[in-house]
Amino acid sequence: MKALKERILQDGKCFEGGILKVDNFINHQMDPILMKSMAVEFVRRFASTDINKVMTIEASGIAPAIMVGYLLELPVVFAKKKKPSTMENMLVTSVYSFTKDRSYEVCVSSDYLCKGDKVLFIDDFLANGNAAKGVIDLVKQAGAELVGMGFLIEKAFQHGGDYLREQGIHVESLAIIESLDNCEIKMKE
Ligand code: 5GP
Numbered sequence: 001m002k003a004l005k006e007r008i009l010q011d012g013k014c015f016e017g018g019i020l021k022v023d024n025f026i027n028h029q030m031d032p033i034l035m036k037s038m039a040v041e042f043v044r045r046f047a048s049t050d051i052n053k054v055m056t057i058e059a060s061g062i063a064p065a066i067m068v069g070y071l072l073e074l075p076v077v078f079a080k081k082k083k084p085s086t087m088e089n090m091l092v093t094s095v096y097s098f099t100k101d102r103s104y105e106v107c108v109s110s111d112y113l114c115k116g117d118k119v120l121f122i123d124d125f126l127a128n129g130n131a132a133k134g135v136i137d138l139v140k141q142a143g144a145e146l147v148g149m150g151f152l153i154e155k156a157f158q159h160g161g162d163y164l165r166e167q168g169i170h171v172e173s174l175a176i177i178e179s180l181d182n183c184e185i186k187m188k189e
Contacts, residue, residue, distance in 0.1 A: 007031075008177075026060065035067050038174055042120075051118050053119050058078045058081055078108075095133075127158040132164055133163075154171075
């Protein structure tokens with residue numbers, strides 16, 4: 001998606017270890033106009049997919065996910081990183097975060113991620129695919145069906161996308177980063 005690629009090149013910052021900081025428009029300050037355009041693009045790319053629920057993981061996935069849910073007029077459920085004592089019918093999985101170098105648990109209630117749901121997962125980044133694997137596990141535990149995964153930014157050099165596509169999952173990424181070597185952003189055309 002041209003507008004996102006241009007914005008990454010304009011405002012994205014590279015950090016050691018293959019990390020791209022997009023705090024100017026996604027992860028801290030948010031650009032709702034761009035966020036809406038990205039959601040429109042997801043709706044276009046998943047137009048032929050039968051979806052009844054949008055899912056994400058807190059916190060950075062919530063903004064793009066709710067934009068998609070708004071356009072599709074569908075509910076949006078987000079997996080939580082802290083287990084609320086009041087959550088009923090909790091499904092739990094473990095996710096390894098390479099940006100934080102530790103594993104954490106995420107949970108969701110099967111009251112909202114339900115058996116038979118056709119789930120479109122939306123998130124900000126796809127790197128090694130660990131968060132995505134956690135979501136696949138939660139969807140499986142719920143007896144729901146994962147019908148697609150949409151990411152704002154995929155870092156192809158970390159190969160999470162290869163794994164998901166090999167599983168036969170319909171993956172759409174709006175900008176694909178080939179490399180961040182020498183802190184230079186190389187984008188896939
Ligand atoms: P994965 O589980 O695919 O390895 O990583 C996905 C998660 O890690 C994303 O939800 C995002 O929060 C975080 N993440 C991975 N790579 C980056 C990055 O380069 N920049 C930022 N800001 N977050 C990242």
